[in-house]
Amino acid sequence: xxxxLLNGLAFGVLLLVLSSGLALIFGLRGVVNFAHGALYMxxxxxxxxxxxxxxxxxxxxxxxxxxxSLGIVLDRYGLRFLSHRAPLDMVxxxxxxxxxxxxxxxxxxxxxxxxxxxxxxxxxSMSVFGVRYPTYRLFLIAVGLLVCVALVVWLRxxxxxxxxxxxxxxxxxxxxxxxxxxRASAIVVxxxxxxxxxxxxxxxxxxxxxxxMGVEILIQTFIVVVxxxxxxxxxxxxxxxxxxxxxxxxxxxxxxLSAYVPYALMLVMLLLRPQGFAxxxxx
Amino acid sequence: xxxxxxxxxxAEAREPARTPEPPTQAPSPRPxxxxxxxxxxxxxxxxxxxxxxxxMMLAGFAMPYVLAAYPLQLAxxxxxxxxxAMSIGWLMRQTGRMSFGHAAFYGITAYATANLANHTxxxxxxxxxLGVLMGAGAAVVVALLTVRTPxxxxxxxxxxxxxxxxxxxxxxxxVSGGFNGLNVTFxxxxxxxxxxxxINPVNAWPLAWIALMAGMALLWCLSRSRFGRxxxxxxxxxxxxxxxxxxxxxALVLAFVxxxxxxxxxxxxxxxxxxxxxxxxxxWSTSGMALIVAVIGGIGSVMGPPAGAMxxxxxxASLSASSHYQVVLGAVLIIVVVIAPGGAxxxxxxxxxxxxxxxxADRHA
Numbered sequence: 001x002x003x004x005l006l007n008g009l010a011f012g013v014l015l016l017v018l019s020s021g022l023a024l025i026f027g028l029r030g031v032v033n034f035a036h037g038a039l040y041m042x043x044x045x046x047x048x049x050x051x052x053x054x055x056x057x058x059x060x061x062x063x064x065x066x067x068x069s070l071g072i073v074l075d076r077y078g079l080r081f082l083s084h085r086a087p088l089d090m091v092x093x094x095x096x097x098x099x100x101x102x103x104x105x106x107x108x109x110x111x112x113x114x115x116x117x118x119x120x121x122x123x124x125s126m127s128v129f130g131v132r133y134p135t136y137r138l139f140l141i142a143v144g145l146l147v148c149v150a151l152v153v154w155l156r157x158x159x160x161x162x163x164x165x166x167x168x169x170x171x172x173x174x175x176x177x178x179x180x181x182x183r184a185s186a187i188v189v190x191x192x193x194x195x196x197x198x199x200x201x202x203x204x205x206x207x208x209x210x211x212x213m214g215v216e217i218l219i220q221t222f223i224v225v226v227x228x229x230x231x232x233x234x235x236x237x238x239x240x241x242x243x244x245x246x247x248x249x250x251x252x253x254x255x256x257l258s259a260y261v262p263y264a265l266m267l268v269m270l271l272l273r274p275q276g277f278a279x280x281x282x283x
Numbered sequence: 284x285x286x287x288x289x290x291x292x293x294a295e296a297r298e299p300a301r302t303p304e305p306p307t308q309a310p311s312p313r314p315x316x317x318x319x320x321x322x323x324x325x326x327x328x329x330x331x332x333x334x335x336x337x338x339m340m341l342a343g344f345a346m347p348y349v350l351a352a353y354p355l356q357l358a359x360x361x362x363x364x365x366x367x368a369m370s371i372g373w374l375m376r377q378t379g380r381m382s383f384g385h386a387a388f389y390g391i392t393a394y395a396t397a398n399l400a401n402h403t404x405x406x407x408x409x410x411x412x413l414g415v416l417m418g419a420g421a422a423v424v425v426a427l428l429t430v431r432t433p434x435x436x437x438x439x440x441x442x443x444x445x446x447x448x449x450x451x452x453x454x455x456x457x458v459s460g461g462f463n464g465l466n467v468t469f470x471x472x473x474x475x476x477x478x479x480x481x482i483n484p485v486n487a488w489p490l491a492w493i494a495l496m497a498g499m500a501l502l503w504c505l506s507r508s509r510f511g512r513x514x515x516x517x518x519x520x521x522x523x524x525x526x527x528x529x530x531x532x533x534a535l536v537l538a539f540v541x542x543x544x545x546x547x548x549x550x551x552x553x554x555x556x557x558x559x560x561x562x563x564x565x566x567w568s569t570s571g572m573a574l575i576v577a578v579i580g581g582i583g584s585v586m587g588p589p590a591g592a593m594x595x596x597x598x599x600a601s602l603s604a605s606s607h608y609q610v611v612l613g614a615v616l617i618i619v620v621v622i623a624p625g626g627a628x629x630x631x632x633x634x635x636x637x638x639x640x641x642x643x644a645d646r647h648a
Contacts, residue, residue, distance in 0.1 A: 099613030
């Protein structure tokens with residue numbers, strides 16, 4: 001049981017990193033980013049190449065930075081000019097981007113799935129709560145939680161964080177008060193993409209790499225963001241952990257029903273409490 | 284006046300993300316142009332559209348004499364996808380609601396028809412009829428649950444319901460054939476011809492074409508009816524429509540059910556013309572792809588989504604050898620959204636309007 005709970009926690013933390021980026025972007029740009037899964041998949045492959053040529057530690061630094069730059073470019077030369085469009089247009093645009101990125105990855109890295117071994121320092125297993133558990137997954141849990149705590153602290157305490165929260169709750173009023181909302185948006189889209197990058201690298205040795213991995217996790221990420229409350233970071237964080245745990249518990253208790261869990265959770269949540277766990281508060 | 288203005292402001296502040304005005308609306312008001320004039324111009328316009336529809340309907344029947352077997356097979360696929368795209372696009376245009384769950388009605392109808400034909404010995408026509416009824420019935424249930432929620436939440440609710448059904452199908456191989464899919468053996472006649480022969484595109488084409496054109500005509504008439512206008516009013520401002528004394532919930536439910544019925548029809552055509560169903564038909568990306576082709580074709584017109592579907596199937600087939608169709612499709616989608624919001628239909632409409640003005644035939648509008 002402890003092992004199952006840790007598994008749930010590991011998957012929950014991966015969703016946590018991925019969905020906090022999605023929630024931030026939705027909060028600030030109002031964009032339901034369908035390309036988030038594709039960015040995550042791209043990051044996993046970049047991380048794969050960086051690991052084979054350099055090392056896993058280098059990949060852990062390079063990939064999020066590369067994705068963050070990509071995100072900033074995307075915002076500066078794409079989303080900014082389309083911010084007045086209907087949200088549906090943005091959904092379709094990011095849908096299109098997903099196709100392009102998927103094709104790119106299939107061309108460069110091929111269509112077959114790949115796997116990545118964790119570095120020697122993280123291979124093997126450790127003993128926690130009286131059970132042996134893979135070291136790498138513990139590392140994933142630690143890194144993910146650390147990054148998210150840092151993110152919340154930064155949003156709460158820094159000046160840029162204040163600007164981001166202000167732009168997110170009311171873009172126009174924030175602009176009137178002298179906040180550079182475009183800069184805040186660029187930072188957030190960069191940050192969100194960087195988080196997708198981090199999730200991609202972390203997922204490499206944990207799940208297997210395939211061009212479909214983005215689509216598979218995207219729906220789960222959406223569920224997390226919706227259940228948490230659209231655009232709310234804190235809500236998404238709680239929802240990610242709840243979903244991870246619910247998956248783990250269901251797979252032990254009711255294995256045949258476990259596949260229903262995420263969808264049923266979203267259905268019940270939307271019908272009973274459409275605003276999600278946290279409403280629309282950013283952090 | 285002041286009250287009116289404040290009302291407008293609050294309504295706009297509450298939902299800043301409204302869908303753009305549909306191109307079906309009358310053009311910008313001019314001095315001297317009454318509502319009656321606008322309606323008359325609209326009706327004159329309608330006559331042209333109806334004529335175009337009739338020509339297309341007749342021309343369609345010539346397809347088997349023009350196209351070889353493989354392109355005709357693709358065209359049949361295109362009509363199936365076109366029906367689904369049309370159902371989703373129409374719902375989006377009339378109610379502003381984006382459904383990711385229409386694959387469920389499509390898939391349920393296909394599976395129900397397949398299982399009835401395989402296990403009960405019903406005639407193909409009865410199996411198809413019951414299948415469509417089951418698909419539409421599912422749409423009724425989903426509609427009652429979901430239509431109250433607006434915006435992204437509606438998309439996510441329909442997605443959740445569709446995916447629950449997909450999971451169920453994946454775990455119930457006795458019904459769905461598991462991930463290998465389900466082959467269907469039709470025995471007996473369907474509308475006077477052996478149903479099993481519908482797998483040949485030459486036999487299947489007239490059926491698929493009639494289904495598409497009939498669906499198109501139905502949705503077109505509905506958009507122009509009083510019911511269609513009421514739906515537009517609800518989309519633009521639900522609260523104000525309620526204040527005007529109209530009940531919004533039954534109208535939305537009916538719109539969703541009609542759209543679901545069209546998706547069910549698409550499922551029926553699909554299972555009849557391929558004799559095969561797989562769980563992929565229930566997956567959310569079936570709805571997602573239909574939505575994409577609907578937008579590329581243009582949801583402002585009922586002809587847009589089927590045209591988009593045909594173009595997509597043709598593109599996919601012509602690029603399948605190079606395996607780069609994804610990048611082309613993605614690029615096309617991005618370009619359409621950025622450059623031509625409203626899709627191909629909007630481009631055609633704009634060209635036609637300019638042409639008409641150039642010829643002096645469009646004096647009023």
